[in-house]
Amino acid sequence: MAHQLRSPKAISTASTTHSVAIHDELLRARLENAHVAFQQALFHQDKDYLRSIHAATKTVNPIIKFTNVFRLFQKHRQLFRNGEKISVAQIKPKLYLVENGRGKWHEIYQIVRSLWSLPYSRGYGRRLRFVVFDEHHEAVIGILGLQSPPADLSCRDELFSYPSQRKLELVNHTLDAHTVGAIPPYSHILGGKLVAGLLASDAVRRAYWRTYISKKTTINDRLISQPLVAITTTSAFGRSSIYNRLKYQNRLLAEPIGYTKGYGMVHFDDHYNDIKTWLESKGLLVPSGFGHGPKVRWQNTTIALRALGLPTELLRHGLAREVFLFRLTTSLERGMSGGAFGRPIALGMDDYSKFWTERWAVPRSKRMPNWSRFESVEWINSTLRNLADSVTG
Numbered sequence: 001m002a003h004q005l006r007s008p009k010a011i012s013t014a015s016t017t018h019s020v021a022i023h024d025e026l027l028r029a030r031l032e033n034a035h036v037a038f039q040q041a042l043f044h045q046d047k048d049y050l051r052s053i054h055a056a057t058k059t060v061n062p063i064i065k066f067t068n069v070f071r072l073f074q075k076h077r078q079l080f081r082n083g084e085k086i087s088v089a090q091i092k093p094k095l096y097l098v099e100n101g102r103g104k105w106h107e108i109y110q111i112v113r114s115l116w117s118l119p120y121s122r123g124y125g126r127r128l129r130f131v132v133f134d135e136h137h138e139a140v141i142g143i144l145g146l147q148s149p150p151a152d153l154s155c156r157d158e159l160f161s162y163p164s165q166r167k168l169e170l171v172n173h174t175l176d177a178h179t180v181g182a183i184p185p186y187s188h189i190l191g192g193k194l195v196a197g198l199l200a201s202d203a204v205r206r207a208y209w210r211t212y213i214s215k216k217t218t219i220n221d222r223l224i225s226q227p228l229v230a231i232t233t234t235s236a237f238g239r240s241s242i243y244n245r246l247k248y249q250n251r252l253l254a255e256p257i258g259y260t261k262g263y264g265m266v267h268f269d270d271h272y273n274d275i276k277t278w279l280e281s282k283g284l285l286v287p288s289g290f291g292h293g294p295k296v297r298w299q300n301t302t303i304a305l306r307a308l309g310l311p312t313e314l315l316r317h318g319l320a321r322e323v324f325l326f327r328l329t330t331s332l333e334r335g336m337s338g339g340a341f342g343r344p345i346a347l348g349m350d351d352y353s354k355f356w357t358e359r360w361a362v363p364r365s366k367r368m369p370n371w372s373r374f375e376s377v378e379w380i381n382s383t384l385r386n387l388a389d390s391v392t393g
Helices: 010-011 017-045 047-060 067-077 104-113 169-173 191-200 201-213 269-282 296-307 332-336 347-367 369-373 378-391
Strands: 094-095 128-134 139-148 174-182 230-234 257-260 322-327
Touching: 017 047, 017 269, 017 296, 047 296, 067 104, 067 169, 067 378, 094 191, 094 201, 104 128, 104 139, 128 174, 128 191, 139 191, 174 191, 191 201, 191 230, 191 347, 201 257, 269 296, 347 369
Parallel strands: 174 230
Antiparallel strands: 094 128, 128 139, 139 174, 230 322, 257 322
């Protein structure tokens, strides 16, 4: 749908005799402009623009306090390394499960997640979060964040033949990875592929079992589905270099299964505070929290678009993200059809780490010998300081 860019500045200087109408028109123009600008960025494949939207959202509506995160980094600074301190052949990763809301690994997870251009997300439903830590160098490599899967994901659902009325039950044997990645200096030697590959590791399956065995769902008081049989994830911007051809020996770990349909909130995220304020003034705001249904941000934006006389098709931003499937059992299709899921597919952390080192890390370090000269610790320090200043300034 084509729209002409309209000038919010021009609209805001119009007559003030109808303040509500002016506010309506201003919000309407901002949302239309945001949609058009996003379409233009996609057309020109301008990923820097897409990252800038996420960066703006981080500071406009932060979930965590960046001033606190900056202080946490000073507290744990000794656990971050410059590349010159890293011997590639001796990297030894270990997963540390993050306890919700407390502890050393929770603090480190917050630090690392704040470095992402994507806005901070705690995830929803069942959650597992890990810090990937280099035991040999005593340094943080990256993080993993998993959450309950989407109930509907067309490219995933087309793979399986769910029995009648059992789709949600069976899909809940899976998780969705919403945060996957490495930080410098490890990211410079394809550490993202190390972290992503660990999604398929025995350690993740076992952590899920230990965390959710005998626990029940909040809504219907049923035992949480066991075991964990698969993980889905999506690329941040179209195709993904991290998941592309991600293998362990001859086993394809990240199986590309299709693309999302390109609907969502990403292009409206930095306008969401305006949307909430406007809806509240109209008595239309759906509050967040348990009991108000899923995807409250989506609900509120849909309500606002309709109330402003705009088509809900504006929620189609057009960024089709690639979707990947990590199979963790030998008979996934049979299990999703109501049968047995088969045996777990083993993947030891040491085995995968050795494979990653030889397949990706060592060759990359030789092709790009300057990787170790990057001042990673100072980059992290300045990035977090700038985030803290942007909120307090």
